Amino acid sequence: MRKWKRTISIGMVAALLAGAVPASAESAGTEVSMADNSTGTEVSIAAGAEETEKPEPLKSVRKISEDEIKAMNGGADVTVWQERDVLFVDGPCTEQAILGEADALAVAKSVMNLAGEDERMEFVPDRTITDPDGNRYYIFQQIYKDTLVWGGAVKVITDADGKMLGLNCSVESALPETDTEEGITAAQAEEAVRKYMRKTENVSVRVLPEYTSLTILPVNLKFDIESEDETVHFVWTVYTDHPSGAEDSAELPFLAHYVSMNGEYLYQMPAIVPGDDAGKAGYDASYVFEFMESVPYTGYVDLSDGSEMEVSVDVMRDRRTGMYYLGNLERRIVVADCYEFLYNDNQVVMEYSPDNLEWDQVGLLSLYNYCRAYDYYKEIGWLGGDGAETPILILNNFCDGRHKEVNNACYAGKVHGFQCFVASKINDLSQCLDVLAHEFTHCVTGTVMTYNSYMNDYGAINEAMSDIQGKICDMMADDGKRDNWILGADSMTPVRSMSDPHDFQQPEYTWDLYYYPAVSTPTAVNDYGGVHTNSSLLNQIAYMLIDKGGMKLEEARKFWFMVDCAMVPKTDYVQLGTLLPWVLRMADMTQYGQTLENAIQAVRLLEKQMPEHFDEDRALLKVSLPATEAFDTNNWVMYIYSLDTDLLKERLMKVVDGVLAGDYSCLPPFMEELINGDLDKRVEMALPILEAAITLMGGYNEMMGTDSDWGQADDGSQEDSGEQDALFPWMDEDPADASDEMSEEAGRILEEIETWLSELFEDVLFIGNGSAGQDGQTVNMVVRPGRTIPVLMHAVFKDVSDTPDQVAVAVYVAGKWFDLTQLEADAVAEDASQKLEEFSEEDFLAIFAGTDVEQMLADLMAGKYDKFSLDGILDLLTVEIKPGTIKELDSDGLETVVIPPPSEEEAEIEYEIVPGRKSRPKTEEKELQETEAQTEMAA
């Protein structure tokens, strides 16, 4: 169920991808502008470029070979690692000191022959970063025909004295041959977008032609999993509005679509603004701090768990007017209204107060926690989100263009001269330092990596860097006393566990349960290829280094920052397997070398290729999808529910055997009491048991939608389970909550029954979810082996909302998929039980309508199913997945079971603005109360 709970979702590196030039270009005085018009492909290198010498073509630099590099190191161990578009040399490639960008560029060029030389490869300086140990990272970006090649970057790394330590790069050597004039025009690209959206998503989008521009992207046009040739191409970027608005979604108001030069629609990414002219023009946002002075504020806020917290943070006061503003002058962070900034000409309307007594709670907590995240990085010399002290804007009351609140907390990229983060009052994430430091780190990673395609491994690594630094920041803020590894620990809805990934349906190792194989078409619905899922691999390494290896929090902060600095856009998990130990040596932390090695082994970081054999307690379920429209969009998630019938049988038999042998410890404790107790005890327990039974039946009836006259639980309880569980409103229902008036004893009995049931069924039901892999056709899901009943739930999300628009449920029986039911999501959300109620006996029979029952019986009699026995029937009704194997299911029947969603008219709805909660001032009276309370306690 968790897949569509995307509360902390997207670090919108996508926004960077969606057109913003890396902020870093400014530092080198080179502004590569991709601003463009729809008529041509003119791309300019703006002012400042004349001073930067046009990079020399590669052929004029003397190339050095791998052998020379090795010889240079006096025969010492140096590895030239070249795989998957990444070239990594873990030692010097020059004997001379590197004392500046020019030296670094010359060295980089001298080894480009090892990275697949192309004479057209050119580079511009991006920035130079110095880490806490004084090591330098000279970063260059690749350009081609004066256009940035996204994902093309070189990092030359030296120590404080200029001694070269290594080089990491992912460059594009197979540059597009197509002359851009031979491809489709901007107008044709825009039409292709309209057509695609109409056809596959049934919506008309509004194109914003003024932002259509040409760019170079690494895209695999063939979508072939086996081929590693993910070369770069010129592509058109076309911006449109987000068809569903941001209504009910955790997304941004615009979409950036990518269309190849031959007119093929590639994919889309959400964007917060369509292009960012002001940002590109080096717009200075500092004006918001003019005439301001710092003043302290201390107040109280209510946390979502009902407790109260004191918050102290410096805010700003306008010296001219005396008005107070929610912002921090020292760190250059302000809180402003989201709507005004995003939908009303980028106006920065700051939260203000005439008396500095009360502030919007979410705004205040966000400011407070982003200040703490800021300080966490400042302590290692990194200033602001991007290291360049760019002002930070917290967009409070995140909403869509109609003021409808959007549930999210994310980094939204650099917009209009600000590094933007969004905060929403409909979640409690602003009170979580780990979450806000996570978002802050997205800005850091996006900056130091120059580009992150935010999909598959690349996105998972990005997410993990944020989780890791977010958690370390949170732990350090608490003097390291806190040792829980839960992300969003201070929220009522935590999202991940770094130490126990399975608790949140994340894999413990590559190709473990829940592992998300790479996708070819990243969508919000397939989590861009598992970016919030596979992040657990790296998260666990960080956890093990600290928890098992004893790495100190300060050391961990530095180490992971250095890893961030050393990574290149194409760094995947496999490269990290080589890069992490190298960075550990560079950071002089070799005492953790063994732990790191063990951790890399444990999470199987290097084992990216799908194994041919799985562990004994794992297996792979494979389904090749029919090539129908329903599966075309990738805006769907497939869930496979498998019931391990063998395990269930084993568990049940244990209970039966126990009871037969007179050992009742296998039953809930109250049963034992009941059986062994005397008559009085039994009488005493009768009523609570009856009460518990009625409550259970109530829950059961609600679940089954029976409208019997007794035991019907009131409907109010469904409200509480929240939207995310709307599909199965009863799933997370706690029967103990069903009746407020239940006696304590009955509550205990219910709890015991629940614990007993959950132990009994633990591991028996496995829910996996997946989507089409890189071939766009095959779903590969790691599952538990055993005899299973595959039930497939195909949930279609037309937008990225939490509620699916359509659900089809199919069960796999006798080698074929059968339609269980088709449910309209809206109906599901409103009244699932009623829908299920309508599901009649005939529907059940219809499941088998296409089956030749006579033939089945004949097969049974003929012994095809091991005679007419329980095993025979099981053979027919279940699928046996043998340990360690790959089981392929036929897709027969899927093409008729799962049909594309019907088109739907969008309703215009007006929303009201609901004010957020306010903090309370710290008054003298309050202080007095506190002193009294303390005195009392002391007494």
Ligand SMILES: [Zn+2]
């Ligand atoms: Zn994130």
